Amino acid sequence: MQQQKTCPVVVIGGGPAGLTAAYELQKRSRRHTPKVYEASNMVGGISRTETNNGYRFDIGGHRFFTKVKEVEAMWHEVLKDDFITVPRLSRIYYREKFFDYPLKLFNALVNIGPYESMRILLSYFKWQVLPYRKEESFEQWVINRFGGRLYMHFFRSYTQKVWGINPKDIRADWAAQRIKNLSLFKAVWNAISGANDTASLIEEFQYPRLGPGMMWEKTQRIVEEQGGEVHLRSEVVRVNREGNRVTSIEVKHWHEDGREPVVERVEGEHFINSMALRELIYAFDPPPPPEVVEAASKLRYRDFLIVTLVLDHADPFKDNWIYIHSPEVKVGRIQNFRAWSKEMLPDQNTASIGMEYFCQKGDGLWNMSDEDLRTLASQELEQLDLAKASDVIGAAIIRQPKAYPVYDGEYRQALDVLEEWLVSLENFQTVGRNGLHRYNNQDHSMLSAMYAARNILGEKNDVWNVNVERSYHEEFEVDKKPAAQVKTALAAE
Template identity: 60%
Template sequence: MQSFPVVIIGGGPAGLTAGYELMKHGKQSIVLEKGDKVGGISRTETYKGYRFDIGGHRFFTKVSEVQEVWKEILGDDFIQTPRMSRIYYNGKFYDYPLSLMKTLKNLGPITSTHIVASYLKAKAKKYVAGDIEAETFEDWVIDCFGERLYRIFFKTYTEKVWGIPCSQIRADWAAQRIQNLSLKQAVLNALFGNQNAKSLIKTFDYPRLGPGMMWERCQELLERHGSPVHLNTEVVRVEREGQRITKVILKQGDELSELTGEHFVNSMPIAALVHRLDPLPPDEVLAAARGLKYRDFLIVSLIIDRPELFPDNWLYIHSPEFRVGRIQNFKNWSPEMVPDSSKTCLGMEYFCSEGDDLWEMSNDKLIELASQEIVRLNLGVQPGDVEDGCIIRQYKAYPVYDGEYRQHLKVLEDYIKTFENLQTVGRNGMHRYNNQDHSMLTALLAAKNIVGEQHDIWNVNVERSYHENFTNEEWSKVKQDAQSTKDDSVSLSRAA
């Protein structure tokens, strides 16, 4: 039976960052990854020399510690990529964030008048009702934009992504993904030339061979310093004695093995983790885990016989007659993602759930669907331009913020906190719809806890730390809050 000081479950950005931070402190770890490559949903897949993301993953942060990790690992292999993304609706393009004049011109005077009237009505209603916080995504967006603009630009796309009505999605998701955007700000931008909403940036760092390049390099560094990364290795059981984890049972092919450790860091879905505990947790904890929901995702990567198409990094497809939700143009992320300069590679992204018609559709049928839709969208692709394609299906890509998730997650958080030597980090490990740098922040704190610091990683607030306007000052405040929260809990436990 092998033993390591720290056992890390999951080889995505969170798990690998924890290992990297521990390595810098001279602490050995082992990373266990179920897939055949590292990176999680930030990995880079390859098909016939064409490289593509599982979505699109930008590298930017205003937190210097995260930036330092990226630069230490990848060095000069970053390129600066201009950011451009637009909304496609009803055959026309709309800037994101919304440009007032172009939006009104595209929609026409009648619809535009209705939008302004709807906005004023929402603001008047909000003024009369007072400072009542919206609870659902639908209410939050209507409060900000008015009902008419909500139905045009938010409802269809959001329901494509989540597969449930916007009235069943918590406002938490809107608060962190559409931060600081409003129709009022769009008017000010148009009239006075104000800066774009501060939650959006104009350029970003990007590894020249895709995000997987970062995490594959991190894997190399860990293994070089005595911290192995095992691929195709599934953790099927996590054994405990009381509130202390003692070992994990691994499955590699048909072989089972055991691994012990002093500390354990988890980044697999928290619902899966509690069901793998042995003995199992109390019934209320298992019920909470069953209550958490996830949205799956698949990408149809198409090789197009065109040297260039639209200029965007990605497009949001809001038109309800198309099933595709978002389109990535990987050549516009990095030219090195496409091995033949006379070709283009597009990622047609479909949001779905395991077992539904999209998920169960054959690869040939999915390529046929994506090929037909890219032609119908009139984005420069003609019949016969699609030369080839491949499919990647991604389980549990997005934690769902439905009406019950918060109460379920609180039960799981409180239970996990009772363990002496277990921490859970990252998007799925904490069931938070966060981004790569936020996942890394939680992992950095977890690693710092192992080497002697005291932080409450659950106190890193994903809404406040929304990555595009998160500063070093705010990061320092987060660490102080996490420290003081931990100190308070220690004091209370001692007093008890």
């Protein structure tokens, strides 16, 4: 084992949170030199942009919109003129029809028919008179605001597809975080009155012209140009501590040519983590108290894979993406990457279509061969009448473990135990989506990392309770025309 001299700040993970922490440190202090260790061969985490035969594609779509000024400032400091403005169009496919998304009330009611529309309204009034007194589950939270019928149509099936568990077993605080301040009454009132109490913030959005990975690839270069280090294929396998102070990490460096990995010990004064909490706790040496280890074992994650199909013609549909609620197919969301940026494609006479599947590592979908996944995705694209399977001329498959932290019945109590122990460490902070086990967007992850970096420089920020204004999450938006829009609980960035 090689011995390395002390590094002032060690950063675990090269996703948006880890790289933001490194960038923020260098921006605010010349004396702190970060070293970033990323287990995969690319920076960006689930915000990276993969490439296959010249076609660039996201691991899910990532719009760049925020009300957090310092996050927006960093985006533009890094990318400068490499942002483009993209008109936003997305829809929901349900019952062989397309519904505008965010849901426009009258469009949804026309599509679903007058009889069922009346049942939706009656159901809403019923639940306003006799609501659940305690909102413990996602299902209870949504029904109290939309009624049982609308929940059944636009929340239950898709939520089950995304998370793989009954919505009754998802905690209400996930719904409150992602879709707060919504109700059917508010949508109806705005549709009647033409009121617009929330600006339509994302009818268009900014996007790096070569995909979100462009942001993090350039951040990596800036960190390295300023004297920092970013190590890829470098898996943190142990976090060494003495009492309540972390002293070093042990990193397993993997070689592209298949040679035996080299293990290196890296010492530091401060440590910022963005790897998944469960694996982090397991990596501590000596281990945390038994109740902390037990709490970590209760955290669960939802995995994800994308089958990107290349078609022999451009733009089979005009949307940036489509949510697929229909239970007849396994695909959950479909991206049209040319509608995000034409520069994502080397040939403008083709299409690059991302078929996204939510799954668990080791299940039937995850273990399917690449060829079988290509066949499945091609057949489902045809089944949805978006393109023919015979139009497919190429494919690339990416499997992404731990894409989404799960908010099940055990997570909150377990997370409280982990937080209490982790904040007792003097020189160690954890940030980001998996580092906080919080289903937040890219900008929220970045802000938590900025706060951690500033804490090293003497501030007293609570990274566990970053207060991000949620109105930009499309919670409730109304066009200037009198057509209300309602956001359903769909997987986002």
